[in-house]
């Protein structure tokens with residue numbers, strides 16, 4: 162393979178296929194409710210970035226329901242994945258209760274929590290640490306770009322330094338660290354993509370989720386897109402950016418995804434009208450055509 166795929170990594174680590182169970186933990190986001198900011202990141206819709214699972218079900222019910230569905234397909238190991246909004250935005254007591262509820266039995270081999278860099282204080286990491294003896298713990302942080310000016314323009318509500326601080330503290334605890342990036346933000350260019358790959362490699366992150374920017378109804382980004390204030394790069398340029406990003410990224414980093422998964426409803430622009438599979442194939446073909454691979458240009462750190 163020309164890049165380190167998540168499915169291969171999970172098979173290596175757990176000896177068989179592992180399925181992620183997506184959970185809605187009933188969290189909100191401080192970048193939407195006024196604690197950090199109002200309205201959220203300019204691309205985020207009211208569901209917390211395209212989330213669809215039944216939020217009305219209790220956490221335990223959500224896990225059991227999905228587990229049963231996957232078990233019929235012969236899958237026996239699962240990751241409890243708290244995805245929507247900011248999954249550390251609660252008191253330590255409530256967090257502990259919610260995470261505990263998701264660990265329904267021994268088939269759950271990993272607890273995975275997606276959150277913002279400004280929501281991982283030591284007391285939250287202490288809660289996660291309590292689960293480390295029973296399951297692997299993974300923390301996902303949204304960064305999106307190393308360009309701190311773009312972070313401001315997309316209304317992230319945190320800076321680059323705050324991300325670095327969070328990443329270092331998550332790693333220090335021995336948790337797996339996965340970072341989300343968007344490689345075609347309209348304000349970024351190829352240099353920003355390279356710098357983002359270098360930053361994540363320097364921080365020894367364990368995994369990366371690469372997203373393609375999409376536009377959904379009801380967001381500030383939708384307004385900008387319709388008014389012509391922003392331009393989304395071509396598919397060719399996106400593919401070029403992903404390939405470049407992979408070339409500069411450490412070969413140790415696991416690639417969780419290469420493109421975003423726009424919601425079925427309300428998407429104004431998403432993945433250039435292509436399916437996720439088509440896009441992934443296009444990127445893989447381009448890696449082959451250039452005879453290149455993840456880490457080809459990973460020679461810039463003093464190690």
Ligand code: SF4
Pocket residue numbers: 190191192193200201202205206209210245246247277303
């Ligand atoms: S941090 Fe996440 S949930 Fe909050 S506004 Fe941004 S994308 Fe949405």
